[in-house]
Structures are given as C-alpha cells and as structure tokens.
Amino acid sequence: MYSPDNIFTTTIDKAVRWSRTQSMWPVTFGLACCAIEMMAAGSAKYDLARYGMEVFRASPRQADLMIVAGRVSQKMAPVLRQVYDQMAEPKWVIAMGACSSTGGMFNNYALVQGVDHIVPVDIYVPGCPPGPQSLMHGILTLHDKIMAGEINR
Amino acid sequence: MNEVQHIEVNEYHDYIKSLLEEGYEMMMDLTAVDWFRKKEPRFEVVINLLSLSKNLRKTIKVQVPDENLTIPSITDIYPGANFYEREVFDMFGIVFENHPELTRILMPDDWIGHPLRKDYGSGRIPVQFKNAPSVD
Numbered sequence: 001m002y003s004p005d006n007i008f009t010t011t012i013d014k015a016v017r018w019s020r021t022q023s024m025w026p027v028t029f030g031l032a033c034c035a036i037e038m039m040a041a042g043s044a045k046y047d048l049a050r051y052g053m054e055v056f057r058a059s060p061r062q063a064d065l066m067i068v069a070g071r072v073s074q075k076m077a078p079v080l081r082q083v084y085d086q087m088a089e090p091k092w093v094i095a096m097g098a099c100s101s102t103g104g105m106f107n108n109y110a111l112v113q114g115v116d117h118i119v120p121v122d123i124y125v126p127g128c129p130p131g132p133q134s135l136m137h138g139i140l141t142l143h144d145k146i147m148a149g150e151i152n153r
Numbered sequence: 154m155n156e157v158q159h160i161e162v163n164e165y166h167d168y169i170k171s172l173l174e175e176g177y178e179m180m181m182d183l184t185a186v187d188w189f190r191k192k193e194p195r196f197e198v199v200i201n202l203l204s205l206s207k208n209l210r211k212t213i214k215v216q217v218p219d220e221n222l223t224i225p226s227i228t229d230i231y232p233g234a235n236f237y238e239r240e241v242f243d244m245f246g247i248v249f250e251n252h253p254e255l256t257r258i259l260m261p262d263d264w265i266g267h268p269l270r271k272d273y274g275s276g277r278i279p280v281q282f283k284n285a286p287s288v289d
Contacts, residue, residue: 074260074261074264075259075260075261103278107275107277107278107280108275108276108277109268109273109274109275109276110260110268110276113278
C-alpha cells in the first residue's frame with residue numbers, strides 16, 4: 001500500500017485542540033499599567049509570535065482570548081462585558097494582574113473587585129504588574145488547559 | 154508668585170471675568186475641597202489661573218454656602234473649565250449654574266452620591282489575609 005511519509009494520523013479531538021492553542025488571537029484590552037507589560041510580551045524581546053498569538057485584534061469578532069490587563073472601573077464593566085459577548089465562541093479570558101483578578105490595591109467604590117464578577121475567567125496571572133514572563137506562563141498554562149479539556153465547551 | 158484671593162459666590166463670576174481682562178489667559182485648574190467638620194461652610198471651590206504675559210499665577214477660593222450648593226459656571230469665560238466643573242459636580246455635588254452640560258463625567262450616570270465628599274464611605278470590602286492580625 002502506498003503511504004507517503006508526509007501524512008500524519010491523529011484524532012479530530014486532538015487536532016482541534018491543537019489548532020486552537022497554536023493560533024489564539026487576543027483581543028486588545030489594555031486598561032492600565034499591565035497593558036505595558038502585555039505590549040512588551042508582544043514585542044521582539046519576548047516575542048509572543050512564537051505561539052502564533054502576536055496579532056492583537058482590534059475587533060472582538062476575530063479574537064479568541066481576552067487578556068484583561070488592568071483595573072476595571074464600574075463604568076468600564078458593561079463595556080468589558082459587551083466586548084466579551086461580541087467575541088465568537090470558543091473564547092477564553094485571562095485576568096492579568098492583581099487588579100483584574102481581585103481588585104488589588106484598589107479596594108474602593110470605583111473599581112470592580114475582580115473581573116470574575118463580570119466574565120468567566122480561565123487563568124489568573126498574579127503580579128503587580130506581572131512581567132511578560134508571567135503573562136506568557138499564564139498563556140502557556142491556558143494552552144495546557146485547552147489541550148487537556150473538551151473541544152465542545 | 155502665587156497670590157491667594159478669597160471671594161464671595163455672588164461676586165465670583167464678575168471677578169473671574171475681570172481677571173481674564175487683566176491678562177490671566179489660562180485657567181490651570183478648577184477643583185473643590187470638602188472641609189467636613191473642619192470649616193464652615195463646608196465646600197470651597199478653588200480656581201488656579203495663570204497669566205503667561207505677566208508671568209503671574211493666582212488662586213481664587215470661593216466658599217459655597219451649605220444650604221444652596223450652587224455657584225455660577227465660568228465656561229463662558231474659560232471654555233476649558235467645562236470638564237473641570239463637571240468633575241467637581243460629579244465628585245462633590247456642587248451645581249454650576251448655566252453650565253452647558255452638567256452631567257457626571259467619571260462615575261456612571263446612575264451613580265448615587267458624590268464620592269469625594271468626606272462623609273462618603275470608601276466602599277471598601279474587608280479582606281482578611283492569612284496570618285495577618287485583624288484590622289476591622
């Protein structure tokens with residue numbers, strides 16, 4: 001039987017999960033100082049393009065991942081939720097930094113005490129702000145989570 | 154040199170107008186102070202002006218009576234005061250008469266209360282950290 005050596009066999013489950021991890025486009029959602037670190041992660045030195053996710057989409061319709069980088073104010077909360085709702089399934093959320101995870105140092109009336117009050121969060125990245133390495137560790141942890149999870153969520 | 158000038162509410166608008174004519178071209182800042190339990194009346198509006206031509210600065214302080222928290226708007230004199238006055242309205246609840254659009258600027262439109270007043274709670278949620286002595 002003819003069998004060329006450039007054909008791989010796999011399960012559809014595994015192929016779908018793999019393709020999702022290898023081209024995960026984040027939506028641009030920088031809110032504060034964490035966004036500077038997020039930009040640094042996308043730049044040449046840390047090079048997020050290695051994971052196929054350097055394209056920060058300006059439109060949520062084209063994005064798979066929302067990195068909430070910074071503190072979310074009460075006024076920003078409905079905007080954040082709308083951007084999340086506009087993203088096409090499947091979609092994931094990373095809460096980057098102390099503020100978007102818990103409210104951080106801003107324990108007051110003006111800020112949402114953790115972005116998980118508004119959207120479901122998959123990965124919390126600690127730090128104030130977390131460096132590009134921390135963010136990329138969070139992203140790779142999310143990749144592991146997707147590879148281990150179900151394809152229909 | 155920074156000269157501080159206290160002025161009454163009813164003379165405030167005319168006085169600011171005369172200062173513009175004197176050569177104070179720029180309104181640097183407009184804000185308010187809540188002297189809760191420290192001073193009477195409670196609220197004080199502070200305006201900082203700068204004269205580029207004379208290299209002078211001037212601070213004007215206006216005490217707003219507690220029973221009627223209104224003060225004339227100076228947007229007709231300094232259009233840049235627009236957002237500053239909206240912020241003071243949002244944060245302190247001081248009403249600026251004849252302002253073109255006096256709505257909340259920082260907080261959501263349906264927000265209740267004025268957060269920078271001293272009797273407004275911080276909205277803090279108590280957090281107990283592991284192995285830390287209780288503070289609340």
